[in-house]
Amino acid sequence: MQSAKSLFTISLITMLVVSCSTVQVTEESVKESSIATVEVSSSDTYETKTTAVSTSATVYFDFDKYNLSSRSIQTLRGVISSMKDNPSLTLVLEGHADERGTREYNLALGQRRAESVADYLETRGIDRSRLLIKSYGEESPAVSASNERAWARNRRVEIK
Amino acid sequence: MKFLKYFLIIPLFLNAELVIEITKGSDNPYRIALIPFKGESISAKQANEIVKNDLIRSGEFYIFDEKSLIAYPTNEDDINYSDWRLINADYLLLTTVVESNSGIEAKYEIFDVRKKSKIRSSKVYGVTNNIRQLSHYVSDGIYEAITGIQGVASTKILYVSQSNDFDTPYKLYVADADGANEQLLVTSPEPIISPAWSPDSKKVAYVSFETGIANVYIQDISSGERQSIIKKRCLTCISNEQISSPSWSPNGKYLSLTLYQDGNAEIYIYDIKKRNLTRLTNHYSIDTESKWSPDGRKLMFTSGRSGSPQLYELDLRKLNKKPKRLTFEGNYNAKGSYLPGGEGIVFVHRSSDKFQIAIKYFEDNFVIPLTEAKMDESPSVSPNGNVIIYAINEQNNDILAGVTLSGAKFRLPSAKGQVREPAWSGYLK
Numbered sequence: 001m002q003s004a005k006s007l008f009t010i011s012l013i014t015m016l017v018v019s020c021s022t023v024q025v026t027e028e029s030v031k032e033s034s035i036a037t038v039e040v041s042s043s044d045t046y047e048t049k050t051t052a053v054s055t056s057a058t059v060y061f062d063f064d065k066y067n068l069s070s071r072s073i074q075t076l077r078g079v080i081s082s083m084k085d086n087p088s089l090t091l092v093l094e095g096h097a098d099e100r101g102t103r104e105y106n107l108a109l110g111q112r113r114a115e116s117v118a119d120y121l122e123t124r125g126i127d128r129s130r131l132l133i134k135s136y137g138e139e140s141p142a143v144s145a146s147n148e149r150a151w152a153r154n155r156r157v158e159i160k
Numbered sequence: 161m162k163f164l165k166y167f168l169i170i171p172l173f174l175n176a177e178l179v180i181e182i183t184k185g186s187d188n189p190y191r192i193a194l195i196p197f198k199g200e201s202i203s204a205k206q207a208n209e210i211v212k213n214d215l216i217r218s219g220e221f222y223i224f225d226e227k228s229l230i231a232y233p234t235n236e237d238d239i240n241y242s243d244w245r246l247i248n249a250d251y252l253l254l255t256t257v258v259e260s261n262s263g264i265e266a267k268y269e270i271f272d273v274r275k276k277s278k279i280r281s282s283k284v285y286g287v288t289n290n291i292r293q294l295s296h297y298v299s300d301g302i303y304e305a306i307t308g309i310q311g312v313a314s315t316k317i318l319y320v321s322q323s324n325d326f327d328t329p330y331k332l333y334v335a336d337a338d339g340a341n342e343q344l345l346v347t348s349p350e351p352i353i354s355p356a357w358s359p360d361s362k363k364v365a366y367v368s369f370e371t372g373i374a375n376v377y378i379q380d381i382s383s384g385e386r387q388s389i390i391k392k393r394c395l396t397c398i399s400n401e402q403i404s405s406p407s408w409s410p411n412g413k414y415l416s417l418t419l420y421q422d423g424n425a426e427i428y429i430y431d432i433k434k435r436n437l438t439r440l441t442n443h444y445s446i447d448t449e450s451k452w453s454p455d456g457r458k459l460m461f462t463s464g465r466s467g468s469p470q471l472y473e474l475d476l477r478k479l480n481k482k483p484k485r486l487t488f489e490g491n492y493n494a495k496g497s498y499l500p501g502g503e504g505i506v507f508v509h510r511s512s513d514k515f516q517i518a519i520k521y522f523e524d525n526f527v528i529p530l531t532e533a534k535m536d537e538s539p540s541v542s543p544n545g546n547v548i549i550y551a552i553n554e555q556n557n558d559i560l561a562g563v564t565l566s567g568a569k570f571r572l573p574s575a576k577g578q579v580r581e582p583a584w585s586g587y588l589k
Contacts, residue, residue: 022277022279023277023278023279023280023281024279024280024281024282024305025280025281025282026280026281026282026283026301027282027283027284027285028282028283028284028285028297029284029285029286030284030285030286030287030290030293030294030297034382035334035343035345035381035382036345036380036381036382036383036384037343037344037345037346037347037384038345038346038347038379038384038386039328039346039347040328040346040347040348040349040350040368040370041349041370042348042349042350042370064464064468064469064492099535099553100515100535101469101492101494101508101510101515101537102449102462102469102494102495102508102537102538103353103354103537103538103581104353104354104404104405104418104448104449104462104495105446105448105449105462105464105469105494105495107353107367107374107402107404107405107425107448108404108418108420108425108446108448109446111402111420111423111424111425112423112424112425112446115423115424118423119423133423134372134373134374134402135374135402136351136369137353137374139351139353139369140351144556145556146535146553146556
């Protein structure tokens, strides 16, 4: 998991600072320290298992918004019926944002979008414990381009 | 120590991942005649280039082209001040690099052309192959002698890169402030965002998605030892709670964080030693991107409570008070940082369809845009407050760029992959 590699960076010791009249005279030197590299491997600890029964859908949002459109609600009806038909089915609600704006705000926005979907499913009788809510913010775009069409595709909640 | 030597030599012969390009000098610079480092050695040539670039990038200096130098004095007695007045030089620099078996030594002397006198005489010692860092210390000495402000050439930056590397596309790097000498801190198959330095620059905190959910990790730079902050969403829940946006308190004891309990982003303070959390905000809208004021008394954050993202400030001594709104201009002001003197803030500002880096001084009532690209983000302020490094998107490529308060501009394009999320260290001296 972790491999420590000794490297050289420099820190400084000021050895001597002497003022003689108006000329500032200094001497300084450098010494060693180290840097370690951490290699992270993916741990899928929180991924829900894939069962024989599954459902997937995507709902879309306006810029800086997390309310559901009537079209999104149509999409969610299908999700609700398959969850009711299969009581053991659990779902991941993964919120996303487009690339505009700041990354942390977009992470929060993606989370709010996923929560909006969860809230709606809950009002339709789905137990929240069957839902795993998470956000990737702008870090995992569906379409990697910088135009209105790509942005609209990226402001989404993936249900899977 | 063969292993150690291998890594010492690498930075000299491999091209650095980031290559600095200075795109605009400052508007009213000190004019410097930098007499090239004496000697034909590679070290002298390197030192010359590094110091020259450091000084230009600082935004405070104009460096005469070598060809336009009217003389090449080798010592104080050789200097004819009136000659240098003629070409309007403010300062003259004499520099030398001496290599020996025991190491390397840079000597520099600074002369005030108007006062016709020497103002500084300095030596920097280092081990052989450390010419780069040695040169940065020379630059900082020159910067300080002339401007009276501590230089930042010897400080570091953190940044995240994303490459086509199949197994571990995401990497967290530390590099010199000019982008050279990059060293790998973390490699990961999942995104990394929001790197932040501890005030002593010995640790970093960042957000990693490695478990499938955003979480904050604290990592010791020299040992690689890591600590994650884990909070269960609920007793029966399958996942931990998402945590993000770390910012270190100036005394190094706390991190401010964003937690998503109850499904909404709220600001908390985490006591690193006691490992406990205190909630600071409670509002149904998004609260995130917290940042400590330099005196540790206030916390700035982005909130959607007015209907669009705006910056607010909490007085940590009066927590029952309503947060104070700091920005009113336009419908998007986010990810703020304080200037090190506390006299203003730097943030991402949306102006029509552009996201720019902007500054606002507390005594003024207006926003000053510092950049003009379309999607600028993640501003980070140098410890002396004179330079801002940020991320831009250029033809679908994320690269780093910088702007100084004196008007100079530079870019740090990457040879491979996307580079983003820069964070400037404190002083390392």
